Amino acid sequence: MKNLDFSQFTNLSPFELKDKLIEVAQATPDRILLDAGRGNPNFLATLPRRAFLRLGDFALEESERSYAYLNEGFGGIPDGKGIVARFDTFAKEHKDTEGVKFLQSSISYVKDQLGLSRESFLHEMVNAFLGCNYPVPPRMLTNIESIVNAYIAQEMYGSLPVNNDFDLFATEGGTAAMTYTFQTMFTNGLLKKGDKVALTTPIFTPYLEIPELAEFELEIVEIRLDEETWQLTDPEIAKLEDKDIKLLCVVNPSNPPSVKFSNDILDKLANLVATKRKDLFIVTDDVYGTFADDFVSLFAKCPYNTLCVYSFSKYFGATGWRLGVIGIQDKNIFDDTLKSMSEEHNLTLDDRYKTLTPHPRDIKFIDRMVADSRNVALNHTAGLSLPQQVQMALFSLSCLMDRGNDYKRATKRLIRERYQTLYKNMGIKVEENENSVDYYTLLDLDILGAKMYGDEFVNWFKQSGLGKEFLFRLADETGVVLLPGKGFDVVHASVRVSLANLTHHEYAAIGRLTRKVMDECYAEYVKNK
Structure with missing residues (x-):
């Protein structure tokens, strides 16, 4: 050495x-090697995993109903008719099984708390577990999006009034969410080579490395956290008044200090955006927010300007599952900026997305991300693996239904x-x-x-x-x-x-x-x- x-x-x-x-x-x-270098947790959530396995048992029974007369291991795509009644019978036969009890509670919860059809929810979950169809819609399955939407709102809004008017895109972990965000912002002209991007530093290393890649060549402006309090100072926040800064990237709670923004800092950032930088794009990576007390995201404080990245990997011990989401409010700066661009620029984008719809300008930014994730031409096969979406929904439900936290x-x-x-x-x-x-x-x-x-x-x-x-x-x-x-x-x-x-x-x-x-x-x- x-x-x-x-x-x-x-x-x-x-x-x-x-x-x-x-x-x-x-x-x-x-x-003994004592490797505390990587953030992969050695704990995990067991109950939603038990539910996943028991759902699989029921899903296979549903599949086998279609070709019961064959003995070569055939199954069919369940049609969903009478599915809730059959699950009730299944549940009685497995009444001592913890995972089945969780699924029973889930069916009750989504109807009572989220207003979802029990039949539609269970049918979607069964087919998704089997993975027998392409993801439709490709951005995220309908009922699963409603469930994850409720979970994200619960965890990101803290004591603020909850607004569920946002779309989600299920991705292959938070890292894919980061990749798709930069890619589509560039493809659609929201960012260009040479633009300034502000990073609250210190920060998760890829946010430092991605802007410097040859395909982006962004100029980094550091908005430094004070290394005693790990909060932003007034002079650092004031740097964001520079209108040449197009994008602010935040990891909150921070990595590596692992400290969340104080309420005072959130208020100062929200005030700056509302009064001086209404044009600022914000990406907040809130993967550690679920470990914080009384966490509030910039997604809640600056909803119009902010795209939220969340990963299920750390909190649920699921790094190998590759589960993440991108959240964008229905009314947002990304879509409005696209609408305000020149006719020449929009004609170019029309040509890119013309195979998807006769009206490509109506495609929302988040749906452009889905298409760009498969180079547009393969949009019809885009989307996160359906069994992964099922586990994401079960993780979300486990927290939504955990009344005692x-x-x-x-x-x-x-x-x-x-x-x-x-x-x-x-x-x-x-x-x-x-x-x-x-x-x-x-x-x-x-x-x-x-x-x-x-x-x-x-x-x-x-x-x-x-x-x-x-x-x-x-x-x-x-x-x-x-x-x-x-x-x-x-x-x-x-x-x-x-x-x-x-x-x-x-x-x-x-x-x-x-x-x-x-x-x-x-x-x-x-x-x-």
């Missing part, structure tokens, strides 16, 4: 650097206990922050070094360049793998710890081992003093 040239890793994404750190950590045989309280308690354990074992007192979410924590080596050993040590630590090699030293000496804050555009020397993917005992070990390496650095400082 001592002969390793750290400069060769300067341009690597932190997620690619992680692989090198794992290689270093595993170089010592028979030592039992699952939410449990997930919050789990990650926050890990947070306390980590810092306790580092010997650091935790400062309370009502806006902290604690899915990740950012260990600022400057601040921690000052608390533990004083400012003179921090100055020496910086001048010695130990911040650059700290992660490799930690991996080499202890087997602990963390990610560099620099990869997320954090200014100070820092490391990101995911609090989602290891055990309580392992976070205690990470705390002790991180302190051990810091103590070694301090011993070197004393020796060279």
Whole structure:
């Protein structure tokens, strides 16, 4: 490790650097690898998964009714007639099954709370589980969209009055949602090469990397979070008054600091948009919002200007399911800007989308995203896999029907206990922050070094360049793998710890081992003093 040239890793994404750190950590045989580098949770929601499996049993029974006289494993597409009565019989035969009870409750809930037809809902879910049709509508199945719409509204609006007048596009996780958003904004001329895009930094690394790709070549303007409070300051918010900034991208709660915008900051951003930047496009990525207390999204505060990206991956332990949605209000800046563009520009777009409808200008921005996701020509086969949409609906229903918020309280308690354990074992007192979410924590080596050993040590630590090699030293000496804050555009020397993917005992070990390496650095400082 001592002969390793750290400069060769300067341009690597932190997620690619992680692989090198794992290689270093595993170089010592028979030592436990403590990889807190990636945010993949080690917990998951079981009840909606049980419901998914039991729905599959019923769906197959429905399918087999069509060709019962054949014995070669044939089934048919269920027609839905009498389906609720047959499910009632199925439920009585499996009355002790937790997943079936959940499905019974779901059928009752969607009728009473969402005004959906029980027959239509159950028929849609059965056919979708079987995956026997293309997604129609391709953007999202009708009943499933209503269910996920209610879930998103519940989680994004907090104490604000709920407005369900928004469309959803089911995507292959939040990453696909990001990709489709940039792609369609460019394709439709809402963004052009050379335009300015503002990012609230530090931020999830792809938001830093995508604008710089050759097909986009956007100019990044950083709207920096204060690295003590992780909130925006007035001078940073004022940067958004620049009308050359076309798009603001936000991750809220932030990644890696894992702190949500305060109500005061939300109000200031909403006021700026309403008074000075009514033309500003906003993309808010709210994947960690469900872990926050009393969370309110910019999607709720600035509904006209904001496109919401949400992923089910973290909260439900479903990264492998690839479940995400894009939400856009019925009345929105994306559609209105398209309508205001020149006749020449709209003629070009007419030609792009003319195979979809005789009136291509009536196609909403969110539906253009669907078409662009399949290069328009394959729009008829667009859409997220139907079994994936079923699981998304069941995840949503599990929270909508959880009147006591039992699952939410449990997930919050789990990650926050890990947070306390980590810092306790580092010997650091935790400062309370009502806006902290604690899915990740950012260990600022400057601040921690000052608390533990004083400012003179921090100055020496910086001048010695130990911040650059700290992660490799930690991996080499202890087997602990963390990610560099620099990869997320954090200014100070820092490391990101995911609090989602290891055990309580392992976070205690990470705390002790991180302190051990810091103590070694301090011993070197004393020796060279």
